Amino acid sequence: xxxxxxxxxIKEMLAIWRDPKGRAVILVPPLLQLIIFAFAMTMxxxxxxxxxxxxxxxxxxxxxxxxxxxxxxxxxxxxLQSVSQIRETIDSQRVIAVVHIGQDFSRRIEAxxxxxxxxxxxxxxxxxSQIVNSYLSAIIARVSAAAYSGGAPPEAVQVxxxxxxxxxxxxxxxxxxxxxxxxxxxIIVTALSVARERELGTFDQLLVSPLRPMEIVIGKSxxxxxxxxxxxxxxxxxxxxxFKIPFAGSLLALYGSMFFYLLAVIGIGLFISxxxxxxxxxxxxxxVFASPAVLLSGFMSPVENxxxxxxxxxQINPLRHFxxxxxxxxxxxxxxxxxxxxxxPLIVIAMVTLPASxxxxxxxxS
Amino acid sequence: xxxxSLMSGPPPLVQINKVTKRFTANGPAALDNxxxxxxxGKITGLVGPDGAGKTTLIRLLxxxxxxxxxxxxxxxxxxxxxxRTLHEMLGYMPQRFGLYEDLSVQENLELFADLKGLSGDxxxxxxxxxxxxxxxxxxxxxxxxxxxxxMKQKLGLACALLTRPRLLLLDEPSVGVDPISRRELWSMVxxxxxxxxxxVWATAYLDEAEKCDDVLLLxxxxxxxxxxxxxxxxxxxxxxxxxxxxxxxxRAAIAPLLRDASVADxxxxxxxxxxxxxxxxxxxxxxxxxxxxxxxxxxxxEDAFVDRLGGGPDGRSPLAEAMIAHPDxxxxxxxxxxxxxxxxxxxxASDITxxxxxxxxxxxxxxxxxxxxxxxxxxxxxxxxxxxxxxxxGFDLRTAAADARGRLGYMAQKxxxxxxxxVAQNLSFFAGVYGLGRARAxxxxxxMLQAFDLTGHRxxxxxxxxxxxxxxxxxxxxxxxxxxxxxxxxxxxxxxxITRREFWSHINALTAKNVAVLVTTHFMExxxxxxxxxxxxxxRTIAEGTPEALKASCANPNGSSVTMEEAFIELxxxxxxxxxx
Numbered sequence: 001x002x003x004x005x006x007x008x009x010i011k012e013m014l015a016i017w018r019d020p021k022g023r024a025v026i027l028v029p030p031l032l033q034l035i036i037f038a039f040a041m042t043m044x045x046x047x048x049x050x051x052x053x054x055x056x057x058x059x060x061x062x063x064x065x066x067x068x069x070x071x072x073x074x075x076x077x078x079x080l081q082s083v084s085q086i087r088e089t090i091d092s093q094r095v096i097a098v099v100h101i102g103q104d105f106s107r108r109i110e111a112x113x114x115x116x117x118x119x120x121x122x123x124x125x126x127x128x129s130q131i132v133n134s135y136l137s138a139i140i141a142r143v144s145a146a147a148y149s150g151g152a153p154p155e156a157v158q159v160x161x162x163x164x165x166x167x168x169x170x171x172x173x174x175x176x177x178x179x180x181x182x183x184x185x186x187i188i189v190t191a192l193s194v195a196r197e198r199e200l201g202t203f204d205q206l207l208v209s210p211l212r213p214m215e216i217v218i219g220k221s222x223x224x225x226x227x228x229x230x231x232x233x234x235x236x237x238x239x240x241x242x243f244k245i246p247f248a249g250s251l252l253a254l255y256g257s258m259f260f261y262l263l264a265v266i267g268i269g270l271f272i273s274x275x276x277x278x279x280x281x282x283x284x285x286x287x288v289f290a291s292p293a294v295l296l297s298g299f300m301s302p303v304e305n306x307x308x309x310x311x312x313x314x315q316i317n318p319l320r321h322f323x324x325x326x327x328x329x330x331x332x333x334x335x336x337x338x339x340x341x342x343x344x345p346l347i348v349i350a351m352v353t354l355p356a357s358x359x360x361x362x363x364x365x366s
Numbered sequence: 367x368x369x370x371s372l373m374s375g376p377p378p379l380v381q382i383n384k385v386t387k388r389f390t391a392n393g394p395a396a397l398d399n400x401x402x403x404x405x406x407g408k409i410t411g412l413v414g415p416d417g418a419g420k421t422t423l424i425r426l427l428x429x430x431x432x433x434x435x436x437x438x439x440x441x442x443x444x445x446x447x448x449x450r451t452l453h454e455m456l457g458y459m460p461q462r463f464g465l466y467e468d469l470s471v472q473e474n475l476e477l478f479a480d481l482k483g484l485s486g487d488x489x490x491x492x493x494x495x496x497x498x499x500x501x502x503x504x505x506x507x508x509x510x511x512x513x514x515x516x517m518k519q520k521l522g523l524a525c526a527l528l529t530r531p532r533l534l535l536l537d538e539p540s541v542g543v544d545p546i547s548r549r550e551l552w553s554m555v556x557x558x559x560x561x562x563x564x565x566v567w568a569t570a571y572l573d574e575a576e577k578c579d580d581v582l583l584l585x586x587x588x589x590x591x592x593x594x595x596x597x598x599x600x601x602x603x604x605x606x607x608x609x610x611x612x613x614x615x616x617r618a619a620i621a622p623l624l625r626d627a628s629v630a631d632x633x634x635x636x637x638x639x640x641x642x643x644x645x646x647x648x649x650x651x652x653x654x655x656x657x658x659x660x661x662x663x664x665x666x667x668e669d670a671f672v673d674r675l676g677g678g679p680d681g682r683s684p685l686a687e688a689m690i691a692h693p694d695x696x697x698x699x700x701x702x703x704x705x706x707x708x709x710x711x712x713x714x715a716s717d718i719t720x721x722x723x724x725x726x727x728x729x730x731x732x733x734x735x736x737x738x739x740x741x742x743x744x745x746x747x748x749x750x751x752x753x754x755x756x757x758x759x760g761f762d763l764r765t766a767a768a769d770a771r772g773r774l775g776y777m778a779q780k781x782x783x784x785x786x787x788x789v790a791q792n793l794s795f796f797a798g799v800y801g802l803g804r805a806r807a808x809x810x811x812x813x814m815l816q817a818f819d820l821t822g823h824r825x826x827x828x829x830x831x832x833x834x835x836x837x838x839x840x841x842x843x844x845x846x847x848x849x850x851x852x853x854x855x856x857x858x859x860x861x862x863x864i865t866r867r868e869f870w871s872h873i874n875a876l877t878a879k880n881v882a883v884l885v886t887t888h889f890m891e892x893x894x895x896x897x898x899x900x901x902x903x904x905x906r907t908i909a910e911g912t913p914e915a916l917k918a919s920c921a922n923p924n925g926s927s928v929t930m931e932e933a934f935i936e937l938x939x940x941x942x943x944x945x946x947x
Contacts, residue, residue, distance in 0.1 A: 007798020011784065011791070018786035018827070201782040205843075208746050208853070209799045210772035 004211060008219030015196070016189065016223055025188050030181050030231050034238065037173050037180075045131045046073055051095045053080040058106020060147050064117070067139040068099070073132075090122050097121045097132050099140075109147045174239040175330035176299045179261070179322045181235055182228045183293065186262055187286045190224040190269030194361070195282035213362045217354065220273070221266045228262040229255075239330070249329030253339045257325050260346040264318040267353025274360045293319050321345050377442075379533060379564045380404035380427065385436035387422055395587050396422045399436070402582045402592040406532070407561050411578030411595070412568040413667075415862030417833050418584040420568040421461060424537050427566065428458055440533065457531030459522045461538045461568075467511030471502055471521055474510050478525040496524040499554065515734040516547025523554065534558065534565045540574065541859070544733035544888055545931045546938060552577060570860045571889070572668040573931075583671065585862065590674050595667050602665035602673065605630075605643050609656040613637045613897065613912055617874050622655045624681030624871075629655075631669065631678040633867065635894050636913040636930075642669050644677070668863055668891075678867045683875035685845070688813040692850055692880040694724045697760070699851050699882045700745060704754035707740050714740040716905040717754070722898075724850070725880040727873065729887060729896035733938060737905040739855075742886050746853045747771045759850045772800060775844035779856040781836045785829030789820055789839055792828050793846060800847035807846075814842040834865045841872060852876065854885040858892060870895055890930040901937055908941040 016022035052068065054061045068077050078095060080086065086098050100118035108115040117140050121129035197203035206216065236254075239245045272285035294300065296310070297319040303311055314320045321342040328334030328342075380403060387397040397419045404410045404427075412420045425431045426438050432446040439445070440452055465474050475496070479489050497503040500520040505513065510521060519539050526534060536555070540548045552574075559565050567578060575581050575595045583591040583598070591598045611619045613636075620639050623632040628647035633640050640663060643652050653660055672678055698721035705718040715737040722728045732738040743749040745756055747767050756763040761770035783792045793814060797807035815821045818838040823831060828839060837857075844852060852873075858866040873883055873895075885896065893899055894913050901909040901916070909916055913930060920928050920936040928936070 003801055003803070004799050007795050010798070011787070011795040014787045014791055015784055022786075200785070201778065201780045202784060204748055204778055205776060205782045206799075207748055208771055208774065208776040209796070210768045210801065211799055212768050 001215065005215055005219055008211065008215065009222040012193065012219060012223045013226070016227075022192070025192070026185065026227055029184055029188070030234065033177060033181050033184070034235070037177050045128050045135070047075045048073065048128070048132060049076045049078065049095045050074055050132070050136070051078040051080050051086075051089045051098045052101070053083065053086060053098060054101045055103045056101045056105035058110070060106040060109050060115075060143060061101045063143045063147070064099070064101060064140055067143050068136070071135060071139060073135050086120060090120060093122065093124075095122075096125060096129055097136060099136060109144060115144070170243050171245050171331060172327070174235065174243055174245055175326040176323055178232055178235040178239065179319055179326045180294055180297075180299060182232045182258070182262065183265055183319050184290055185231045186224040186228040186265045187269045187272075187290055188283065189227050190220065190266045191272045191276070191282040191286040192279055193220040193223065194270065194273035195276040195279050198276075199278045213358050216361060217270060217358045220270060221263070221354070224266040224269060225259075225262050228265070229258065232258055245330060247330055249333045250336070250339075251329075253334070253336060254325065254329045257322065257339055257343040257346065260343055260350055261318055261322040261325075263350035264346045264353065267350050267357060268318075270357035271353055271360065274357055274364060293317050296320065297323050299323055315345060316349060318346055318349055378403035378405040379441060381439040382423075382426075383436050383439065385423075385426065385433045385438060387419075387426065387431070388434045395434075397426075397433075397584075398587045400582075400584075400589045401436075402589065403580075404533070404564050404566055405580065406564045407559060408579035409555060409559055409565045409567055409577070411575045411581040412566055412584065413570075413572065413575040413578075413581050414584035415570050415865070416860035417586070418862075419587045420570075420584060421537055422587075423582075423584070424458075424535050424566065424568060427533070427535055428452075428456060454529070455532040457526035457529070457534040459519075459526040459534075459536045459539060461541065465510045465518060465522055465525070468509060470507050470509055471513070472506040474521060474525060475528070478528055482529045484528055492528050492530075496527060499527075499557075500524045514547075515542050516544065516550065519543055519547065519551060520554070523551070527558070530563075532563055534563060535568075536566065537568045538570065539567065540569060540571060542734070542856075542888065544736075545890060545934050546733050548574075549931075549935065572671055572863065573666070573890075575667040581667075583674075585671075585675065590671070598670040598674075599665050599667050602642065602669045604662065605645070605647075605673075606640065606663045606665045606669055607643070607652075607660040608635065608638045608640050608663040609658045609660040610638050611656070611658050613914065617877070619656060619658070621681055623652070624678070626652065626655055628652055629677075631672045631867070632681075633678075633891070633895075635891075636917060642673060642677075644673075672863050672867075675862070675864055678864060679871060681867075681871045681874075683817075683872045684819075685817040685872045686875040686878060688817040689845065689876065689879045689881070690848055691878075692724060692848075694880045697724070698722060698757075699724050699759055700728075700884060701757040702741070702745060702754070703756070705741065705744055705751050705756055706753040707737075707744060707749060708752045713905050715744065715902075718744075718902070718907060719754075720900055720907070720910065722851075722882050722884065724882050725877045726898065727877060727883045727885065727896045729885050729893050729899045730902060731887065731893055731899055731934065732902035736903045738886050738902045740905075741902060742853065742855060742884070745884065746774055746776055772847070773850045775847070775849035775852045777840050777844045777852070777854050777857055779859060781828075781840060783828050783836075783840055783843060786827055788825045788827055789815075789831070790824045792839065792843060796843045797846050802847060810846050810848075814846060818842050833861065834868075837861060837865065837869065841869070845876075849881065851882045851884060854883060856887055856889075857885065858887075859889065866892075890934065893930050893934075901934065903938050903941050904945075909937045 050068065052065050054065055068074055080089065089095050089098060098120040100120065102116065105115050119133060119136055121133055123129065197206060240247050268289060269286065272289065273282050276282040276285055296314045296317055303314055303320060324342045325339055328338060382400055382402045385397055385400045386395050388395050412423060414420055426433055427445060429445040429449045429452050437444055445452060466477065469477065475493055484492060497506065500523065502517065502520060510518065513521065539551055555565055555567065578595055580593060581591060581595045582589060616634055616637065616639060620632050620634060623629045623639065623641050628644050629641055629652060630644045631642040639656065643649060700722035702718050702720050705715060707715045718741050730738040730742055740749065744751045745758065747763055747770060758770040759773035763770050790811065793811045794807065797811060802810060815824060820835065820838060823835060831839060858869055877883065887893055896913060898912055899916055900907055917928055917930060917933045920933040922928065
């Protein structure tokens with residue numbers, strides 16, 4: 001049996017590696033994902049332009065503008081001359097926000113009266129403008145607070161973000177990428193495995209050999225497991241060495257739970273593969289599973305924000321459970337009991353999907 | 367009108383002038399300096415094995431690709447520059463029928479009528495006429511994908527005929543089609559040909575060449591013959607003989623003939639050996655080689671083709687040395703008892719019962735969809751029987767399927783090894799899967815590489831092998847574990863006659879080692895190589911026996927012999943009559 005399995009596993013690996021398309025499936029998506037998620041997909045706002053219409057000639061107005069100029073988030077601060085220019089600069093998307101400081105701003109502050117600053121935001125970019133708004137408000141509040149108290153800045157609330165003190169977005173995405181990338185690689189590699197043989201007509205040749213359905217399932221699982229681990233390791237290294245993200249937890253816990261995570265994904269991938277007649281169908285099936293799996297994992301938006309029934313549905317999504325583990329072991333030392341609590345559902349998913357694929361394989365072939 | 371032009375008649379519809387086609391600038395020529403004509407009112411056979419250049423030439427005729435050198439003139443205009451007018455006069459039936467499997471017969475016809483801009487009464491008339499002509503009127507609502515192979519081809523033909531083309535191009539219409547449907551297709555096309563239509567029929571079956579008015583015989587991109595097939599066959603006159611030998615000894619009797627230099631070709635033909643002597647060879651010498659009376663036989667087109675290719679192989683198979691002899695315990699190696707397979711309410715195979723001895727070649731024959739593939743699949747473990755019992759090498763297919771599968775070798779019709787990995791890697795894989803130990807695997811792989819002359823291709827990706835070598839590799843992979851039974855699913859469809867002979871000399875060598883061979887085929891000559899034939903129709907065995915016995919059971923009242931194909935058709939017709947009665 002071991003000899004048969006080994007032969008099958010070697011053949012599977014060779015078949016993927018010697019096929020140019022197979023190689024592309026292994027190499028391109030992870031690199032693409034790395035570039036997209038690590039550099040392009042960020043929730044921080046950087047390098048935006050804003051405009052200021054400062055009609056106040058007093059000190060406070062100037063200090064606010066100086067505050068903007070000192071902020072790293074803003075690229076260029078455009079000085080407007082009249083109210084009529086505001087609409088045009090927003091309409092043309094030249095800037096994302098305009099800060100309008102009234103004529104009597106400094107005077108009112110000096111007189112100890114409430115003073116208003118108007119912020120006009122581009123609602124078309126709702127997310128980014130909200131973030132810009134908070135940056136602007138923070139700067140204005142700091143300057144005016146200093147002015148009201150007549151010198152020293154007041155004691156403000158000190159916010160401290162645990163586990164990610166500087167709120168680096170990469171600290172959040174990269175551990176997540178370890179989970180999502182391995183999902184994509186593994187699901188595609190496994191989904192193609194049986195479908196490829198069916199399409200090329202080699203599957204019958206396999207079925208008339210002494211291999212048993214369970215052995216075929218194991219042999220077809222191996223490449224997904226191997227490439228899953230390789231990609232997982234690659235992203236752990238990129239995160240720790242390239243992005244200097246702390247790895248606080250246990251590497252062993254991560255790799256141990258990854259085994260069951262990969263098995264769960266392989267089970268689903270094989271299921272897709274067995275029901276597909278062509279590689280095209282298999283790829284389509286893999287994406288039909290993978291896109292909602294990523295969206296409903298907590299990677300894009302928190303699971304807690306979803307309606308109750310949908311939260312329940314995410315339980316069958318292996319990525320949702322493994323994401324808790326990767327983010328946990330990276331940024332904090334997630335206790336083993338917590339790792340085990342998220343691994344248990346993965347074991348259940350694998351125990352259902354793998355035998356189901358073997359069963360379907362036997363059924364489809366007779 | 368001058369005398370000369372009266373003599374030559376109107377110019378032929380198609381003129382092929384010194385055409386060469388290369389797919390890459392310095393690559394090998396798929397067609398090498400081909401010249402010939404295709405005339406209206408004739409069926410012109412485009413004959414040659416797979417890879418000979420038939421499809422390439424047809425694509426040049428459609429104007430879809432252009433020649434690298436030379437020109438193709440259709441009605442006086444260059445094919446690839448006059449596409450618009452050409453498409454109005456052209457009917458083209460591609461090899462993989464260009465039908466839409468998810469549409470019904472009627473919808474397919476409508477779609478093609480729309481594409482060709484056929485409307486009004488003309489359209490309705492064409493539908494009526496073609497449905498009647500193809501006898502598909504009863505099946506207009508059926509999905510094209512659910513039609514049998516023969517019916518699909520008829521529908522494809524109907525679609526190509528919608529606008530009554532002046533040039534009808536049929537790319538291997540008879541591939542995978544049983545003898546009955548084949549005969550129907552031929553008579554349909556025969557009816558079509560008249561003074562306004564020219565038909566091109568591409569085929570790898572050499573017996574079909576004889577039915578054509580003209581032939582362009584291609585081999586490896588070169589033209590071997592252009593003109594009536596009889597012209598070529600006539601050169602074989604007085605060189606072909608039949609020697610009657612008992613069936614049990616025929617494999618031994620053929621060996622000295624194959625090895626002799628004065629014999630160009632020798633094949634098994636029921637309980638006779640058919641042989642072709644070389645030009646000017648001493649017949650008396652050849653007669654001493656066969657221990658039986660030799661009578662002259664009618665030459666066939668295939669004889670001429672084999673002769674042109676330099677004669678057949680010498681029948682020696684190095685494979686014999688690479689295989690151990692299985693002991694013949696006199697037991698049955700395949701036992702089928704009441705094998706039945708149902709799909710829902712449809713019974714694909716019903717009560718199939720037979721046994722096969724060691725060293726015996728058993729042929730499963732039958733029309734498309736008759737159940738021979740289902741029977742074959744049940745016996746090699748690809749399909750589980752609904753009822754009945756099947757044993758292979760003593761192992762029950764139900765309870766010990768994996769053990770049974772371990773004792774059989776399987777070679778699919780289509781090349782089904784792993785194309786991206788090398789020859790040696792393919793063999794290592796199968797050695798592993800069949801549980802050969804490391805040392806044994808190495809030894810067997812070397813033996814197979816040697817026997818099939820694959821040593822030089824050891825590291826070649828399997829997909830890159832030439833056609834004949836692919837077949838050798840497939841056979842090598844099926845024989846690594848020295849199976850007791852070999853399953854062959856239409857093993858030689860489309861290969862050239864030399865390669866087919868080579869293949870069968872390997873098979874004959876295997877039977878000498880007591881390996882049993884179960885083979886399905888549409889190829890009637892191949893049926894003659896079998897020791898016994900099981901003819902399956904509508905899921906049941908309708909005739910069983912030696913090729914000779916089957917032919918004898920259908921002999922004409924006047925005692926003249928029938929061919930295997932005629933016997934096949936007659937037996938199926940009888941079974942239909944019986945069922946109707």
